[in-house]
Amino acid sequence: MLMNSMRRPRTRQQLLLPIAPNTARTIVRVEKNVNTFGFFTPSSKRLRTASKTVALQVRTDDGQRVQAKATIYPAAELGLPTTADQDKYFAFQKIIEQIRKQQGLVANPVQFSSAAMIEILGMTDGGRNYREIWEWLRRMTLTGVESEGVVYFAGRKKYARDLFHVFQRSVAIGEVLEDGTVAEENYVWLSEWQLENVNNRHTLPIDYDVYRTLQSHIAKALVPLLQIWFYASRRDQCAERKYSDLCSLLGLQCFKALSRIRQQLGPSLEELREKGFLSSWDLAKTTDDLDYKLCLWAGSAFVSAADIRNAENPDRAGLLSARQNELLRALAERGVREDRARQLLIDLPEEQPAMDQIEWGDTEVKRKERTREPILNPPGFYVYLLACNYPVPASFETTHKRTLREQAQQRDLESRAREAQRELEMYEQRERYEAFLIEETDQHMKNKMAEPTIERRIRDHMTRIQAGAPQYRWPEPTLRGFALRKLREEVAGELDLPSFEEFTQQKAGSLF
Numbered sequence: 001m002l003m004n005s006m007r008r009p010r011t012r013q014q015l016l017l018p019i020a021p022n023t024a025r026t027i028v029r030v031e032k033n034v035n036t037f038g039f040f041t042p043s044s045k046r047l048r049t050a051s052k053t054v055a056l057q058v059r060t061d062d063g064q065r066v067q068a069k070a071t072i073y074p075a076a077e078l079g080l081p082t083t084a085d086q087d088k089y090f091a092f093q094k095i096i097e098q099i100r101k102q103q104g105l106v107a108n109p110v111q112f113s114s115a116a117m118i119e120i121l122g123m124t125d126g127g128r129n130y131r132e133i134w135e136w137l138r139r140m141t142l143t144g145v146e147s148e149g150v151v152y153f154a155g156r157k158k159y160a161r162d163l164f165h166v167f168q169r170s171v172a173i174g175e176v177l178e179d180g181t182v183a184e185e186n187y188v189w190l191s192e193w194q195l196e197n198v199n200n201r202h203t204l205p206i207d208y209d210v211y212r213t214l215q216s217h218i219a220k221a222l223v224p225l226l227q228i229w230f231y232a233s234r235r236d237q238c239a240e241r242k243y244s245d246l247c248s249l250l251g252l253q254c255f256k257a258l259s260r261i262r263q264q265l266g267p268s269l270e271e272l273r274e275k276g277f278l279s280s281w282d283l284a285k286t287t288d289d290l291d292y293k294l295c296l297w298a299g300s301a302f303v304s305a306a307d308i309r310n311a312e313n314p315d316r317a318g319l320l321s322a323r324q325n326e327l328l329r330a331l332a333e334r335g336v337r338e339d340r341a342r343q344l345l346i347d348l349p350e351e352q353p354a355m356d357q358i359e360w361g362d363t364e365v366k367r368k369e370r371t372r373e374p375i376l377n378p379p380g381f382y383v384y385l386l387a388c389n390y391p392v393p394a395s396f397e398t399t400h401k402r403t404l405r406e407q408a409q410q411r412d413l414e415s416r417a418r419e420a421q422r423e424l425e426m427y428e429q430r431e432r433y434e435a436f437l438i439e440e441t442d443q444h445m446k447n448k449m450a451e452p453t454i455e456r457r458i459r460d461h462m463t464r465i466q467a468g469a470p471q472y473r474w475p476e477p478t479l480r481g482f483a484l485r486k487l488r489e490e491v492a493g494e495l496d497l498p499s500f501e502e503f504t505q506q507k508a509g510s511l512f
Contacts, residue, residue, distance in 0.1 A: 026207070026208045026209045027205045027206065027207060027208065027303055028090060028093055028094045028097060028205070028206050028208040029093065029097050029201070029203035029204065029205055029206075030089070030090055030093040030203060030204050030206055030224065031093065031194055031197050031198055031202070031203055031204075032197065032202050032203055032204050032228075033193065033194070033197060033202070034089065034166060034194070035086075035204060035224035035225070035228075036056075036224075036225075036228065037054050037056060037070040037145075037249075038052070038054040038070070038072075038221075038248075038249045038250060038251060039070075039072060039081060039143075039145070039166070040081050040082060040083055040085055040086035040089070040221060041080050041081065041082055041083075041221070041250065041251040042082070042083050042216075042217035042218045042220065042221040042250055042251075042252070043080075043082045043083065043217055044082075044217055045082075046078075046079040046080075046082070047074075047079045047080040047082065047251075048074075048076075048079045048080075049074070049079075049080060050073075051071055051072060051073050051074070052071070052072045052074075052080055052251055053069060053070070053071045053072075054069070054070050054071075054072075054248055054249055054251075055067065055068070055069050055248060056068055056069075056070075056245075056248075056249065065496070065498075068147075068148055069148040070145060070146065070147055070148070071145070071146040071148075072143060072144070072145055072146075073143065073144040073145075073146065074139075074142075074143050075138070075139065075142035075143060078135070078138060078139045078142060078143075079139075080143070080251075081139055081140070081143055082217070083217040083220040083221055084132075085136055085139060085140065086220060086221070087121060087212075087220070088117065088121065088132075088133065088136045089136075089140070090206065090208065090211065091117050091120040091121050092110075092112070092117065092188075093203075094120055094208065095110070095112045095116065095117070095120070096110060096198060100198070100199070105199050106190070106195060106198050106199055107195075108168075108188075108189045108190055108195065109169075109171075109187040109188055109189045110187070110188045110189075110190060111185050111186070111187055112185060112186055112188075113173070113185045113186065114130050114133045114134075114173060114185075114186060117133055118130070118133070121212075122212060133172075133186070134172045134173075137167070137170040137172050137186060137188070138170070138172075140165075140166050140167045140170070141165060141166075141167040141168075141169060141170045142165075143165065143166065144163055144164070144165060145163070145164045145165070145166070146162075146163050146164075147161060147162060147163075147164060148161050164191055164193060165191055166190075166191055166194060167188050167189065167190065167191065168189040168190065168191045168192070169188075169189040170186070170187065170188045170189070171183050171186070171187040172186055173185055173186055204224050204227050204228065205227065205303040206223060206224065206227060206303065207276075207277075207301045207302075207303055210275050210276060210277070210301045211223055213275060214271060214272075214275060215271065216267060216268040216271050217268075218250065218252070218265065218268035219268040219269075219271045219272050219275075219277075221250055222250075222268065222272060222277075223272075223277060225249070226239070226272070226277055226278070226296065226298070226302070227302065227303060229241070229296070230296075230298040230302050232499070238295070238296065238297045238298065239295075239296045240293050240294065240295050240296070240493050240494070241293065241294050241296075242286065242291050242292070242293050242294075243261060243283070243291060243292040243293065243294055244291050246294060252264065258283065258292065261283060261292060262283065265283075265294070269281045269296075272299075273299065275299075275301060276299040276300040276301035277298075277299050277301045277302065278296055278297060278298070278299045279297045279298060279299040279300075280296075280297045281294065281295065281296050281297065282294075282295040283295070286494065287448070287449065287491065287494050288448075293494075323350075324345045324348075326355070327341075327345055327348075327354050327355065327358070328341050328342065328345060330355065330358050331344075331358070331379075331382060331383075334358070334361075334362075334378060334379060334382050335378060335379035336379045336382055336383060337379075340383060341383075344383060344386055344387060348386065349389075352386075352389055353392060353398075354386055355398070355399075355400065356392045356396075356398040356400065356401075357385045357386055357389075357390055357392055358382060358385070358386075359396075359398050359399060360385070360390075360392045360393075360396050360398070361378075361381060361382050361385050363396075364381075365378050365381065373473050373475065375472070376471075377471060380471065381472065384469050384472070388468070388469075390482075391485055394430070394431040394434055394435075401424070401427055403420075404420045404421075404423050404424045404427070405420075405424055407420035429500075429504055430500065433500050433503050433504070436497075436503060437488060437489075437492050437497065438488060440492070440495065440497055441487075441488040441491040441492050441495070442488070444491055444495060445487075445491060454487070457487050457490075458480065458483045458484060458487055459483075461482075461483035461484075461486040461487055462479050462480060462482075462483040465479060465482055465483060465486070466479070
């Protein structure tokens with residue numbers, strides 16, 4: 001039986017019930033720089049090499065992407081820092097976070113006991129473990145980092161070019177302090193850039209309890225990098241990185257054969273998937289067929305902004321926000337079951353224009369009612385639009401956008417109009433950004449990709465879209481248009497185009 005109208009259930013008085021709170025997560029903030037340029041090399045044994053050089057790209061204050069380089073110089077007898085040192089560094093960052101919460105700011109020297117670190121690490125209270133902490137202090141103090149635009153000063157908002165140390169100085173328990181007394185605990189003097197970054201929250205949130213369960217060294221080294229990559233693409237929570245770039249960053253041997261690459265990375269990526277840092281992963285050829293790229297999708301252990309808020313306010317973790325309640329009511333009015341709607345809204349990104357997508361869904365349901373291909377399951381259609389974050393056409397006039405425009409025209413309400421105008425301008429900026437992405441990706445496909453290749457990739461996306469929602473019979477033009485959007489997004493990621501924020505800053509700078 002064809003459904004020609006949306007089902008509208010009877011209104012219930014007790015619709016918005018609080019959900020059960022999530023299990024508390026131990027989120028540790030670690031300094032961002034050290035975990036960005038490959039300071040810790042994934043290895044189970046001590047690496048006694050002369051140095052390690054990592055090349056990567058950073059963005060300047062004006063939004064330009066420039067080439068940067070970091071060279072790590074180990075102490076001759078100690079070798080390069082490995083993931084075993086990263087374990088202790090994360091535990092040390094947890095101690096620093098506790099100090100910052102208690103005192104407001106972190107100041108030199110940072111004082112801690114080896115027993116406290118051993119407890120955080122979950123290690124046994126043995127003499128060997130105490131000696132490892134002593135060696136870790138020496139390695140972190142003596143290892144040098146030559147930064148060519150890599151080390152970032154969060155307070156001054158600039159990249160530095162100089163020779164640094166992570167720890168400026170350290171005194172282990174039992175050693176003699178400057179005043180002649182014997183140290184009863186460990187003392188660490190953080191480098192200037194690290195102290196500045198910690199106090200300015202230039203940090204990465206890590207799900208520490210899950211991290212501690214990892215066994216693979218490559219998996220451990222990838223955790224902070226995944227946090228950076230997924231947060232940068234938090235709308236989609238997916239990331240793509242060239243295999244050769246990843247090898248350079250982690251100090252891994254770079255293979256040519258796909259089978260060797262899977263043998264090298266597969267076990268670690270599978271462990272990250274099993275532990276929840278990834279929901280899925282894949283290896284694919286780059287557009288130019290000269291390299292492979294690693295495609296990664298975030299899992300439940302990825303720490304989002306909502307997770308941080310819930311960790312800081314555990315009593316509120318189980319309650320829906322005002323925006324989520326509004327969306328819940330809208331979905332319930334359109335026949336979506338409450339439990340399904342709640343499950344969907346919990347993981348919905350805050351910046352996703354969900355209400356706009358629902359309104360566009362209304363027009364599509366109504367438009368198809370009298371056609372040969374009506375939408376048979378409108379509630380499922382709305383869930384699909386939100387779950388896949390379907391892109392609403394920029395030309396579609398939503399209620400919110402229309403309201404903002406009307407408010408902007410009300411001259412007698414100046415303060416309200418100014419705010420509405422800013423939001424309207426944001427809509428228009430997003431439209432310009434979408435037009436920019438279309439122009440850049442279309443130009444790239446026209447100049448760099450053969451027509452058969454484009455057609456094949458469009459067809460691949462059409463097949464995946466249909467396979468993902470076999471219950472919907474999309475008309476050929478609509479399906480092809482959606483597939484073309486997906487291809488443009490894929491090509492845009494490969495071209496490393498500026499993000500929306502960077503595009504906006506560049507446009508603003510060009511006016512002056």
